[in-house]
Amino acid sequence: MKVLKFGGTSCGTVESIQQVIQILQDNIAKGERIAVVYSAMGGVTNKLIEIGRMASKGNVEYFDALKAVEERHFAAIRGLIDIKNQSSSIAKVRGLVNELEDLLKGISLIRELSARTLDLLMSFGERLSTTIITEALKARGVKAEFCDARTLIRTNDHFGYAEVDFEVTNAQILAHFARTDAMQCITGFIASTAEGITTTLGRGGSDYTGSIFGAALDADVIEIWTDVDGMMTADPRKVSTAFTIPTITYAEAMELSHFGAKVIYPPSLQPAFVKNIPIKVLNTFNVASEGTTVHTTSDETPFAITGISSIDDIALVNVQGSGLIGVAGVSARLFSALSRHKISVILISQASSEHSICFAIDPKNADRAKEVLDQTFAPEISAGDIDRDGIQIQKNVSIIAIVGEGMRRSTGVSGKLFTALGKNGINVIATAQGSSELNISVVIQKNDLSKALNAIHGVFFQSEVRTLNLFIVGTGLIGSTFLKQLSAQSDYLAKEKLLKVNVVGLARSKKMWLNPEGISLTHWKQELDENGKTTSLPAFVQRIREFNLPNSVFIDCTSDKDIIHYYHPLLDASVSVVTPNKVANSSSYAEYRRLQQTAVRKGVKFLYETNVGAGLPIINTIQGLMASGDKFVKIEAILSGTLSFIFNSFVAGTRFVDIVGEAKEKGYTEPDPRDDLSGLDVARKILILARETGVGLEMSDIQIAPILPDNCLQAPTVADFFTELENSDAYFAGLLQAAAEKGEKLRYIATLENGKATLQLRTVDADHPFYSLSGADNIVSFTTERYNSRPLVVKGPGAGAEVTASGVFADVMSISSYLS
Numbered sequence: 001m002k003v004l005k006f007g008g009t010s011c012g013t014v015e016s017i018q019q020v021i022q023i024l025q026d027n028i029a030k031g032e033r034i035a036v037v038y039s040a041m042g043g044v045t046n047k048l049i050e051i052g053r054m055a056s057k058g059n060v061e062y063f064d065a066l067k068a069v070e071e072r073h074f075a076a077i078r079g080l081i082d083i084k085n086q087s088s089s090i091a092k093v094r095g096l097v098n099e100l101e102d103l104l105k106g107i108s109l110i111r112e113l114s115a116r117t118l119d120l121l122m123s124f125g126e127r128l129s130t131t132i133i134t135e136a137l138k139a140r141g142v143k144a145e146f147c148d149a150r151t152l153i154r155t156n157d158h159f160g161y162a163e164v165d166f167e168v169t170n171a172q173i174l175a176h177f178a179r180t181d182a183m184q185c186i187t188g189f190i191a192s193t194a195e196g197i198t199t200t201l202g203r204g205g206s207d208y209t210g211s212i213f214g215a216a217l218d219a220d221v222i223e224i225w226t227d228v229d230g231m232m233t234a235d236p237r238k239v240s241t242a243f244t245i246p247t248i249t250y251a252e253a254m255e256l257s258h259f260g261a262k263v264i265y266p267p268s269l270q271p272a273f274v275k276n277i278p279i280k281v282l283n284t285f286n287v288a289s290e291g292t293t294v295h296t297t298s299d300e301t302p303f304a305i306t307g308i309s310s311i312d313d314i315a316l317v318n319v320q321g322s323g324l325i326g327v328a329g330v331s332a333r334l335f336s337a338l339s340r341h342k343i344s345v346i347l348i349s350q351a352s353s354e355h356s357i358c359f360a361i362d363p364k365n366a367d368r369a370k371e372v373l374d375q376t377f378a379p380e381i382s383a384g385d386i387d388r389d390g391i392q393i394q395k396n397v398s399i400i401a402i403v404g405e406g407m408r409r410s411t412g413v414s415g416k417l418f419t420a421l422g423k424n425g426i427n428v429i430a431t432a433q434g435s436s437e438l439n440i441s442v443v444i445q446k447n448d449l450s451k452a453l454n455a456i457h458g459v460f461f462q463s464e465v466r467t468l469n470l471f472i473v474g475t476g477l478i479g480s481t482f483l484k485q486l487s488a489q490s491d492y493l494a495k496e497k498l499l500k501v502n503v504v505g506l507a508r509s510k511k512m513w514l515n516p517e518g519i520s521l522t523h524w525k526q527e528l529d530e531n532g533k534t535t536s537l538p539a540f541v542q543r544i545r546e547f548n549l550p551n552s553v554f555i556d557c558t559s560d561k562d563i564i565h566y567y568h569p570l571l572d573a574s575v576s577v578v579t580p581n582k583v584a585n586s587s588s589y590a591e592y593r594r595l596q597q598t599a600v601r602k603g604v605k606f607l608y609e610t611n612v613g614a615g616l617p618i619i620n621t622i623q624g625l626m627a628s629g630d631k632f633v634k635i636e637a638i639l640s641g642t643l644s645f646i647f648n649s650f651v652a653g654t655r656f657v658d659i660v661g662e663a664k665e666k667g668y669t670e671p672d673p674r675d676d677l678s679g680l681d682v683a684r685k686i687l688i689l690a691r692e693t694g695v696g697l698e699m700s701d702i703q704i705a706p707i708l709p710d711n712c713l714q715a716p717t718v719a720d721f722f723t724e725l726e727n728s729d730a731y732f733a734g735l736l737q738a739a740a741e742k743g744e745k746l747r748y749i750a751t752l753e754n755g756k757a758t759l760q761l762r763t764v765d766a767d768h769p770f771y772s773l774s775g776a777d778n779i780v781s782f783t784t785e786r787y788n789s790r791p792l793v794v795k796g797p798g799a800g801a802e803v804t805a806s807g808v809f810a811d812v813m814s815i816s817s818y819l820s
């Protein structure tokens with residue numbers, strides 16, 4: 001004997017019912033003896049409740065809504081049964097519909113919808129669907145018989161979620177099946193009291209009906225047919241990468257369903273468990289799938305947990321007060337008061353100080369729970385043992401539970417869970433772990449739910465492939481070079497590093513485009529042109545926050561001054577920031593610190609290696625030395641490619657004015673070369689290096705000895721400037737001459753020593769590491785306690801789109817190593 005149950009999703013349309021009939025005929029063809037339980041057509045139970053509420057409020061529109069429900073059932077008859085066999089089903093359905101109309105008329109007259117009446121009202125859903133499917137089977141020659149479960153399942157009168165009297169029920173079922181060998185078509189969800197009053201088994205309760213019949217009949221298997229390929233590692237509607245769990249234990253299935261996996265109604269597991277009957281969860285729309293088998297043991301898997309589920313809407317109640325400490329029986333009183341009022345508790349968490357007790361309930365019961373607790377603890381509240389505002393209710397929160405017997409065998413599961421949440425800036429409001437070590441639950445803000453589920457699913461089930469979500473602003477030389485490099489590397493990253501890099505947002509000055517599915521790395525220009533909207537940075541940033549994707553990184557490839565105001569809100573929203581733009585780090589020290597601290601507090605990264613010396617590892621070197629406890633004695637640096645070129649080229653036989661002219665022609669300088677020669681850009685860089693070493697300087701603290709004489713600085717135009725430079729030739733030739741006489745060379749060096757930063761044109765002898773510098777290279781020499789007799793030197797090209805973009809790339813890659 002086999003019991004099959006088809007849910008509302010399987011009984012929802014003519015096509016799906018045809019599929020159900022096909023499955024039944026296949027079973028019959030194989031000679032299986034079967035009994036079948038049906039739910040109401042999908043959505044009908046909800047509709048009936050809605051119509052009942054309308055009627056009870058005297059809203060006459062209930063009538064139209066009722067007509068629509070009726071029509072859906074008549075249409076099913078027309079679709080499933082050929083016209084000459086329709087009359088008996090039409091008569092039966094007409095009879096039920098008339099009864100339903102009378103009931104609703106009654107509800108609208110007395111303006112009341114009690115729990116008892118609601119159960120009767122809801123029962124029509126299963127009675128209608130089962131009647132129609134039975135008739136459709138009979139019309140196909142199947143020896144089928146309609147079975148109203150109200151005549152067999154006996155319950156108490158807890159309307160809405162009645163409790164089954166198994167002794168009576170089992171006896172009635174067995175007696176009924178002994179009387180007939182026709183295939184029973186059983187109404188799910190509904191039952192009745194000893195007085196014959198209709199009850200229901202709780203929403204989703206048709207699964208329970210299946211299990212009650214399966215257990216009573218000692219079935220070989222109970223099959224729950226639904227619209228997904230079994231119980232999955234997470235709700236596939238929320239986590240697109242969820243996959244089927246082939247085998248699972250009753251206990252695990254119980255935990256998963258108790259914490260929201262709607263695919264099985266939790267009480268259904270009990271009767272099957274007691275009789276040791278396997279439950280199979282199968283897909284009506286994909287019969288080839290093996291689905292899930294729920295039994296006493298499950299097969300080994302490579303994963304530490306079996307599945308993740310969530311309850312999207314809960315209310316968290318916190319009872320707090322110093323008077324709770326060490327007082328025996330407080331929790332007993334609390335929970336028995338709730339139980340007397342039929343408020344069921346989903347999760348409890350109590351700190352060991354006993355200063356507060358925190359528990360989760362259905363938000364529908366929140367106000368009632370507050371009243372009950374206020375009453376129960378009135379004496380403690382007036383005595384001040386419980387704080388006056390000590391009973392607090394927090395709404396808009398969700399519970400996520402990770403479930404699996406494997407947790408007992410492996411360590412670090414909760415560490416992994418909390419790390420995944422922490423790295424994504426998801427705050428855990430409360431947590432509970434069952435002592436059976438089968439379940440760890442966390443309570444989080446509802447708007448973090450999707451991000452949390454996906455991040456947790458990622459770490460436990462797809463540890464192989466991690467995803468980084470990038471939002472890039474600025475598609476100029478650096479931005480587009482970065483995209484080009486990324487495109488060239490994406491296959492390598494996926495294969496070798498198991499890393500998927502998803503560009504979700506792109507913005508340039510005119511247009512921006514966001515696509516959570518990912519923007520093409522090869523056709524981004526076209527996508528941006530075709531789909532882009534007018535750029536608005538506030539809107540761009542707002543969307544990043546709304547997407548709330550795990551592992552998000554914002555990349556600022558602009559030199560914009562205003563964009564930096566978004567760094568802080570982004571870091572605060574747990575989005576990492578990577579940028580070559582030095583405006584933020586060279587603004588006030590307070591702002592620099594604030595960004596650093598927010599990143600640390602939120603567990604995200606703020607990376608800017610390319611602020612100084614493009615892709616050269618300068619900031620990373622400082623951070624590494626600082627972290628390992630080294631102390632900086634002195635930093636000397638040539639940090640401008642332009643100035644490096646100018647002074648490396650200014651040798652005997654050349655004129656300073658010609659060298660500057662050549663640099664300008666080659667595009668090394670700003671349009672006005674004085675912007676480079678002023679040293680301001682270098683000052684910003686040494687400022688950042690100083691801050692990295694822990695010296696909290698401001699821009700105004702940097703002492704800049706000017707390279708240019710006053711006449712050059714004051715020349716009104718660029719052309720005048722070159723004339724003045726020519727006029728000052730003797731001055732520059734003199735500097736060069738003086739250096740040469742000492743066997744030294746001219747270099748423009750930024751120095752940080754004793755907490756002071758200076759910029760100066762100096763001469764260096766042949767022993768100095770800067771003496772032999774050539775081209776436009778940058779160089780930094782670190783003298784530290786450990787690198788004392790010989791400094792640590794970093795040298796190389798410190799400008800250019802390729803090296804800067806690759807520095808940005810390296811920063812992004814370093815974030816991937818922290819990924820959850």
Ligand code: ADP
Binds near residue numbers: 256
């Ligand atoms: P039925 O009408 O067949 O009873 P339900 O809607 O009650 O179907 O249950 C099936 C739905 O349960 C699926 O469509 C899926 O969205 C949801 N669900 C939630 N969690 C899970 C999970 N872990 N595995 C499978 N389905 C799940």
Ligand code: ASP
Binds near residue numbers: 125
């Ligand atoms: N039709 C009922 C409900 O919607 C029972 C079920 O579908 O299992 O809750």
Ligand code: MG
Binds near residue numbers: 007204207262263264
């Ligand atoms: Mg269901």
